[in-house]
Amino acid sequence: xxxxxxxxxxxxxxxxxxxxxxxxxxxxxxxxxxxxxxxxxxxxxxxxxxxxxxxxxxxxxxxxxxxxxxxxxxxxxxxxxxxxxxxxxxxxxxxxxxxxxxxxxxxxxxxxxxxxxxxxxxxxxxxxxxxxxxxxxxxxxxxxxxxxxxxxxxxxxxxxxxxxxxxxxxxxxxxxxxxxxxxxxxxxxxxxxxxxxxxxxxxxxxxxxxxxxxxxxxxxxxxxxxxxxxxxxxxxxxxxxxxxxxxxxxxxxxxxxxxxxxxxxxxxxxxxxxxxxxxxxxxxxxxxxxxxxxxxxxxxxxxxxxxxxxxxxxxxxxxxxxxxxxxxxxxxxxxxxxxxxxxxxxxxxxxxxxxxxxxxxxxxxxxxxxxxxxx
Numbered sequence: 001x002x003x004x005x006x007x008x009x010x011x012x013x014x015x016x017x018x019x020x021x022x023x024x025x026x027x028x029x030x031x032x033x034x035x036x037x038x039x040x041x042x043x044x045x046x047x048x049x050x051x052x053x054x055x056x057x058x059x060x061x062x063x064x065x066x067x068x069x070x071x072x073x074x075x076x077x078x079x080x081x082x083x084x085x086x087x088x089x090x091x092x093x094x095x096x097x098x099x100x101x102x103x104x105x106x107x108x109x110x111x112x113x114x115x116x117x118x119x120x121x122x123x124x125x126x127x128x129x130x131x132x133x134x135x136x137x138x139x140x141x142x143x144x145x146x147x148x149x150x151x152x153x154x155x156x157x158x159x160x161x162x163x164x165x166x167x168x169x170x171x172x173x174x175x176x177x178x179x180x181x182x183x184x185x186x187x188x189x190x191x192x193x194x195x196x197x198x199x200x201x202x203x204x205x206x207x208x209x210x211x212x213x214x215x216x217x218x219x220x221x222x223x224x225x226x227x228x229x230x231x232x233x234x235x236x237x238x239x240x241x242x243x244x245x246x247x248x249x250x251x252x253x254x255x256x257x258x259x260x261x262x263x264x265x266x267x268x269x270x271x272x273x274x275x276x277x278x279x280x281x282x283x284x285x286x287x288x289x290x291x292x293x294x295x296x297x298x299x300x301x302x303x304x305x306x307x308x309x310x311x312x313x314x315x316x317x318x319x320x321x322x323x324x325x326x327x328x329x330x331x332x333x334x335x336x337x338x339x340x341x342x343x344x345x346x347x348x349x350x351x352x353x354x355x356x357x358x359x360x361x362x363x364x365x366x367x368x369x370x371x372x373x374x375x
Contacts, residue, residue, distance in 0.1 A: 036134070038141045046144065051095040052137055054130070058115040061088075061099035068092035085112045089133055094141075098133045100126060122226070127164045135159040143336050150191040151335060151344055154306040158230065161307075166226030192295075192302045193279040194287035218267045220300040230311040231304035235374055238262040238301065242274040252276075257361055259371040262301055266293040279305055280367045281345040281357030312370050317352065327351055 001019055009018050016026060038048050055061035062084065069079035072092045079090055086107055088099045104114035119125040135156045143152050160167040222234050242261030246252050254260050260277045273294055278284045279302060290298050314328040315321055331351045338347050345356040348366065357367035 036138050036141070042141055042144060046094060052134060053095060053097045054100055055097060056100050057113070058099060058101055058103060059113040061090075061097065061101075062112065064097050065090045065092075068095070068097060082109075085109065088118075088129065096133060096137050098130065100130070122166075122168045124164050124166060125168065128160050128167060128169055131160045131163040132156065132167075132169055142332075145336070146338075146340060149335075149344065150302075150306050151310065153191065153303075154310045155332075157227070157303065157307045158311055161227050161230055166228045167307075168223065168226045192289070192299055193284035194289045220297050221263075221265065222297070222300040222304040227304065227307065231308045232374065234304055235262070235308055239371075239375060241272075242276075245272060245274040246276070254361065259368075259375045260361060262305075264290055264294040264297040264301060266297065269293060275301070277361075277371055278357040278359060278365075278367055280309065281348075281355065281365070282343065283357055283359040308374070309367070309370050312373060313366065316373065317366070 005019060009015060016029075037043075038046070042048075053064060055064055065079045065084050068090070069076040069092075072079070075092045078084070079092065084090055086103050088102055090097045100118070101115040102118050102120075104111070104116050108114070117126070118129050119127075122128070139152050139156055139159075143149070157167050160169065221238055222231065225234060227234070239259065239262055241263035243258045245263055246255045246257070246261040249255055254276060261274045262276075264273050264275060265271070266273075271293065273290055275290055275298065279287075289295065313324070313331075315324055317324040318327050331348065334347050334351060335344060348356040352366060355363070355365040358365040361368055
């Protein structure tokens with residue numbers, strides 16, 4: 001749409017008519033509305049509004065967030081926080097305000113309106129960011145009864161890849177990852193296997209203003225290609241390297257297993273270690289976390305692992321692709337409708353008739369099937 005045409009819009013007639021929008025675009029808008037519409041049970045509780053406000057500059061984003069805080073006292077503590085100055089999205093109720101640019105790096109409070117392109121380091125960075133924000137909005141509408149779960153995170157990551165072709169987005173304080181439950185906003189947590197039943201929470205990363213962190217030579221193997229194939233090749237390489245490391249550890253009872261291990265790397269100090277399946281289900285809840293030097297790579301690994309696992313489950317969870325898709329849809333529905341606090345592995349076993357995972361490689365489970373398929 002041209003700036004001059006858009007600038008001439010006035011009240012009295014629908015926007016689409018005034019802009020002479022083509023039928024193809026109208027059809028796309030109708031599809032978006034259909035797919036983002038809240039389920040009836042959700043709409044009955046929180047209303048049926050799907051609003052994402054796109055702000056083109058840092059100044060317009062921060063002004064809109066400030067105005068939202070004035071209009072919505074319940075969100076004021078978050079919207080009027082200094083942290084918003086570095087964020088690229090904010091919530092007011094069920095409306096999400098999204099910045100189409102990132103704050104300049106290094107960030108200076110006195111120059112809070114300075115900005116940089118989200119596509120500076122990656123050609124599709126802006127498209128990934130918008131796809132991610134809209135995925136968050138759609139998924140939270142569906143799973144709002146529950147706290148954020150790694151299944152929801154994985155679906156969000158996979159949706160960005162499906163829409164844009166890759167996902168280089170980085171979680172962290174610089175890029176807001178908030179889920180909303182009406183007027184109450186909670187911080188997004190990053191789940192990894194180990195530590196507690198929620199999956200463990202890693203320490204914060206160093207702040208950075210773009211969709212990626214670190215130099216090209218210090219990029220995790222589990223991020224290096226942006227997950228163009230849903231991270232399969234990256235995981236295969238990590239699996240192969242992990243098997244070699246495990247084979248040297250004579251104290252490891254699974255040292256001869258070729259599918260169970262994945263390599264982790266530390267850039268500072270430089271070193272390698274490995275982690276061993278299972279990473280899903282009840283058996284993974286009390287795993288010992290790797291040493292602190294490897295936690296960043298562990299987070300990147302699990303992000304790739306869960307995204308690849310659920311894409312595999314969607315395509316190969318049953319005998320045929322059609323049956324797999326039907327079971328996966330049922331899993332999504334039951335996960336959303338499950339009683340609050342019910343662990344996912346119980347829902348998975350109900351849907352698939354097979355455990356989600358097992359501590360024993362010889363026992364049949366979906367995770368060990370996935371690991372063999374991956375190799």
